[in-house]
Amino acid sequence: MLAVHFGAGNIGRGFIGSLLHQSGYEVCFVDVNQEIVDLLNQKQAYKIGYADDSKKEMTVTNIRAISSQTHPEQVVSAIAEADMVTTAVGPNVLPLIAGLIAKGLAKRVQISDKPLNIIACENMIGGSSLLKEKVYEQLNESEKEACENMIGFPDAAVDRIVPNQSHQDRLMVVVEPFYEWVVDRTGMVGKVRVQGMTLVDDLKPYIERKLYTVNTGHVVAAYLGYQAGFKTINEVMANPTIRDHVRNTLEETGQLLINKHDFQDQEHQKYIEKIIQRFSNPHISDEVTRVGRSPIRKLGPNDRLVSPARQYMKYVGKQPVYLAKAIAAALLYDFEQDPDAVTIQKNIRQDGLESTIQHYTQIPSDSDLMKLIIQQYHQFSL
Ligand SMILES: NC(=O)c1ccc[n+]([C@@H]2O[C@H](COP(=O)([O-])OP(=O)(O)OC[C@H]3O[C@@H](n4cnc5c(N)ncnc54)[C@H](O)[C@@H]3O)[C@@H](O)[C@H]2O)c1
Numbered sequence: 001m002l003a004v005h006f007g008a009g010n011i012g013r014g015f016i017g018s019l020l021h022q023s024g025y026e027v028c029f030v031d032v033n034q035e036i037v038d039l040l041n042q043k044q045a046y047k048i049g050y051a052d053d054s055k056k057e058m059t060v061t062n063i064r065a066i067s068s069q070t071h072p073e074q075v076v077s078a079i080a081e082a083d084m085v086t087t088a089v090g091p092n093v094l095p096l097i098a099g100l101i102a103k104g105l106a107k108r109v110q111i112s113d114k115p116l117n118i119i120a121c122e123n124m125i126g127g128s129s130l131l132k133e134k135v136y137e138q139l140n141e142s143e144k145e146a147c148e149n150m151i152g153f154p155d156a157a158v159d160r161i162v163p164n165q166s167h168q169d170r171l172m173v174v175v176e177p178f179y180e181w182v183v184d185r186t187g188m189v190g191k192v193r194v195q196g197m198t199l200v201d202d203l204k205p206y207i208e209r210k211l212y213t214v215n216t217g218h219v220v221a222a223y224l225g226y227q228a229g230f231k232t233i234n235e236v237m238a239n240p241t242i243r244d245h246v247r248n249t250l251e252e253t254g255q256l257l258i259n260k261h262d263f264q265d266q267e268h269q270k271y272i273e274k275i276i277q278r279f280s281n282p283h284i285s286d287e288v289t290r291v292g293r294s295p296i297r298k299l300g301p302n303d304r305l306v307s308p309a310r311q312y313m314k315y316v317g318k319q320p321v322y323l324a325k326a327i328a329a330a331l332l333y334d335f336e337q338d339p340d341a342v343t344i345q346k347n348i349r350q351d352g353l354e355s356t357i358q359h360y361t362q363i364p365s366d367s368d369l370m371k372l373i374i375q376q377y378h379q380f381s382l
Pocket residue numbers: 006007008009010011012030031032033068088089090091093096097121122123158159160161162163
């Protein structure tokens with residue numbers, strides 16, 4: 001069985017690649033990073049270490065890699081033959097890989113009627129659906145028709161904290177032991193067997209719970225921690241003020257999730273506690289600038305801050321004070337090596353705060369939420 005995986009980065013190697021390997025797939029990574037592609041082909045294996053007391057390691061074998069920049073034709077052939085395609089490249093990159101996937105599918109439908117699932121493992125709602133839209137824009141009518149019942153694009157939620165890596169062994173990835181990979185069964189074609197993958201009929205509660213708890217809490221720690229001068233998430237979580245702020249924000253998103261999806265209160269509290277512990281894992285050194293990366297994406301209307309803030313007003317009927325403070329912290333994030341942060345700061349200087357918020361978040365100018373964010377921004381302190 002062949003799995004083609006786009007993105008041999010932290011999640012690609014540290015999570016999806018390892019589960020596919022454990023499930024018996026040969027994993028063919030596709031990446032633009034020539035150094036990683038060459039190393040994967042040279043070593044044909046890499047190590048995973050677990051961020052706990054166990055010092056346990058596993059080796060992922062039966063792998064190869066293709067550079068999509070220098071050998072796009074090989075990627076097309078691999079997709080034509082694959083039994084599974086997955087991605088972990090970042091939401092903004094999905095439109096950029098759609099062309100190659102479309103070429104692979106166009107070739108595939110000429111030679112095979114084997115079903116294929118393409119799963120985007122990105123931190124976003126509807127990642128595979130977006131990828132499908134972008135792929136279909138590049139197929140002609142008969143190719144689309146041939147793909148319709150043969151190619152599935154099931155949406156997914158993926159959860160495992162994998163920080164940036166800095167080992168002498170460039171391929172090694174240290175990961176937290178916890179993981180969760182939940183996939184929408186209704187979007188799948190054919191039979192799929194992947195160890196550790198949970199299939200569900202309704203993904204919405206799972207993806208919203210994950211994004212608005214793990215990722216909301218994480219980004220609150222990152223942006224507040226950055227303002228306090230901390231470098232890593234576990235340093236941030238040792239600060240009682242910010243830790244309380246993370247918890248209070250997760251109480252807001254929790255109330256929304258409980259009201260909207262009927263989660264049990266006590267179960268959800270346990271989920272929150274577990275996540276706070278995961279953020280504080282002493283075996284993981286996760287930079288606030290990785291967790292806070294791409295603030296334009298993170299301030300988007302469907303992402304981890306603005307979407308729960310708006311939904312909190314609708315489902316809970318109160319002002320999301322902590323979420324609004326976190327949005328203010330995102331707007332204050334001025335890390336010079338993050339191009340999104342630089343752009344936001346420039347927009348605020350040139351166009352003003354309200355116009356910038358409106359532009360990135362799509363929150364209406366005259367709304368209560370806009371007023372609250374502006375107030376939190378101007379009175380921001382830790
Ligand atoms: N790291 C985590 O803790 C974590 C957990 C869950 C989900 N995610 C999600 O997984 C995705 C990847 O995150 P990551 O942390 O692994 O990032 P990463 O930067 O470590 O990996 C991304 C990889 O994609 C490659 N890439 C970029 N453009 C490409 C292209 N056009 N074609 C092929 N490869 C390309 C990069 O070279 C890199 O190797 C993101 O959507 C992220 O939100 C990350």
